[in-house]
Amino acid sequence: MIIDIHGHYTTAPKALEDWRNRQIAGIKDPAQMPRVSELKISDDELRETIEKNQLAKMRERGSDLTVFSPRASFMAHHIGDFEVSSTWAAICNELIHRVTQLFPDHFVGAAMLPQSPGVDPRSCVAELEKCVKEYGFVAINLNPDPSGGHWTSPPLTDRHWYPVYEKMVELDIPAMIHVSTSCNACFHTTGAHYINADTTAVMQLIQGDLFRDFPTLKMVIPHGGGAAPYHWGRYRGLAQELKKPLLTEHLLNNVFFDTCVYHQPGIDLLTQVIPVDNILFASEMIGAVRGIDPQTGHPFDDTKRYIEGTLNLSADDRYKVYEGNARRVYPRLDAALRKQGK
């Protein structure tokens, strides 16, 4: 089985965006604030947006199951207050739940959280718990910078975040560390802010000792770990300067990298530098880079081709990257699959 652990519902019906735009208008003018019940999306509409897009590409490229979460750039936690984020997260997570109900063999949910700049992350726990216990979600996306490119929250190793980690450990779910839209003109959302956040998260985790407090906490760094694998020597050296244990011990029992790296040399480096047990197959399609690579004639984000193409992985290794590691890092996914006899 091939499990893609990084997919967002980027193709949701336009009614969702329209509702969100009304919600944003409603922040300034409460008369315009829409009710949740005004958002109407039928199962047929959901089916169509999935079948023609993500599911079509999964079939075409040969992946079986996607860990599916709300569109990352639309989380936009910097907009409005906790109430706004909370309503928006609930709507987006419920849509994901409906997709997973419509396509139980192909999609399993991961939650966005109702984060809001300056608000205690403890406020996210109720939505998290609902998504796991009622919707059967197997993971969350945690935004290390709800300000959207101004980085006003403390580092991920700060006790600020502990209420979320405590609940993750209790429910045995991993977090993908994933920012949202940048509202800082310096940072292009998918070209700078996403990648910087990945790099920043890795360095925060190196500086701190978070996994001493949470030995079973698991974090997935998307987009191939940002710059970290390319600069792995730098990070090994910085950890050494900081008198930390080797990264294999300090980080790699708890931190995993996905394969959203959109060319063969990048995947070759990732699979050479990072132990295979820490690599999880992912494509983040249909996402930031939707075009065809003129150098190969294939879509940039068809990352399965690079996993197949690399000389660094044996057949056993590929099983780990495609399935085995995901079952280990997402225990609730494994349990759900076992229930289905998979």
Place this chain on the structure above:
Amino acid sequence: MIIDIHGHYTTAPKALEDWRNRQIAGIKDPAQMPRVSELKISDDELRETIEKNQLAKMRERGSDLTVFSPRASFMAHHIGDFEVSSTWAAICNELIHRVTQLFPDHFVGAAMLPQSPGVDPRSCVAELEKCVKEYGFVAINLNPDPSGGHWTSPPLTDRHWYPVYEKMVELDIPAMIHVSTSCNACFHTTGAHYINADTTAVMQLIQGDLFRDFPTLKMVIPHGGGAAPYHWGRYRGLAQELKKPLLTEHLLNNVFFDTCVYHQPGIDLLTQVIPVDNILFASEMIGAVRGIDPQTGHPFDDTKRYIEGTLNLSADDRYKVYEGNARRVYPRLDAALRKQGK
């Protein structure tokens, strides 16, 4: 000849740091503000700090000439106002000038600029001009984020920066895009802020069309280009989505990457993905990562070993990386070398 285009005076005599600390104290309490004349560092002290450190390692590792600039993390443009930055930049640049006079065969200068958050970069032009015309410097370091991790300046493609670019073009000098200390707790200075800034700069240059206005402008992205080469497929794809020309045309006539990547797989990727004409040898020693790599028994920042070790470069290619490209990208360096018959 082997030219290292990225060295900082990280080993300057302690008197410099003491003076700076008094200057910082003087911002709050003007009675403590030291005079420039109170900083006394003898030629013998300069000689000793260089001979025992950078020059010793250059001899040991086999490089000949370093493009040398003030310590990057000490630029700290976020401290004080333009007057504070201006005095500090002048002092640091003069020390570099003295080092280049004491060791004319081994060091050539690159200037730090007296940048200050919110201040028009035009204010930096006088110091820049002095360094090039009076001190014989061949390049500058341009900080895209003088706020130190808050990213309050416009992107590098904004007209805000044009006065500096106009002077660079007039004087035919390149800029290394190099941030300084992070004062944002989210960003470790050398592990996150430096690398993020490199990635951010590349993406800003992809988004804009700066080199249409300045076809001869040259920028060096340090630390192996941040995350950009590892994610080169992503950047090629994003450029395509933005309807830009191929990166070879859109970026690589004007943008160059150094080799400050501290392990063999990183240099292998860099030299595989980026055309050899765009790669400049550099080590940034004695810098962020000073230890010995336990995997190799050699210093992490002995990047010459990786250039020698990669299978991607021919002898001709190595000449370009070590010398030829530097002479092309730094025309004033080439002119100075020719004058010396080199």
